[in-house]
Amino acid sequence: MSLTLSASITRRIKPSRALLVEHPFGLTMGDLHDDATHVAILDEMLAAAERIQRAGTLEALPFEWTKDDLRSRQLRKEAS
């Protein structure tokens, strides 16, 4: 069961089943010490592993990064 930060890269690789989370690179599971979000994302992966049967499925998770514009700058290669 895959998690991805980039839908466009995952559509090239086509893992059997994947969940998209639009967090910054290097903060995949959410903010530092945000244990509730880290656990919630893993829990979504567990549920998806039981639910998704169609190969190549890519679903977006509802988590959002609202703290700053780090992800937007990373997507423009202006931050790491």
Add this chain to the structure above:
Amino acid sequence: MKSFADVERDYIREKLLPDFEFESYDEPSRVNALGRPVSTGTVALVVTAGAYLAGEQERFRRSKEGDPSFRELPHDVDLARIGLSHGGYDTRRALDDVDVVFPLRALRTLERSGRIGAAAPRHYSFMGYAIETDVLRDNGREVARRLRSDAVDLALLVPA
């Protein structure tokens, strides 16, 4: 508007490898159905954070070719012993809480709550930039073999 995959490809071509292109596949990998509910299954983590045991294992190589190797990390490891070596994200930030890219603490929480049957005794890290995809593929197969030998039912793949 260019996709992130195109932005990343063009960045790597400009900075590192002029003929770089992502691997791509026409058909998806097949689904391996779970043989049991996750509540009774064994779950492992496979991450691309560049995680390694500081002072015991080699750091991942940071070069224009990247590094296709992997590191094996025990489930009971102290997260403070985890190092991160990766050229593609700010590892200094993640070192303040390795769980953001190697969610071992979160997996332990799910194990304690009974959401999963058990966590695997060993987890694995790659570093998410590697040009030698043939070696990477062989190493992926070796990790799969080790996961099977630990009777893992589900591997959760987490990027960085």
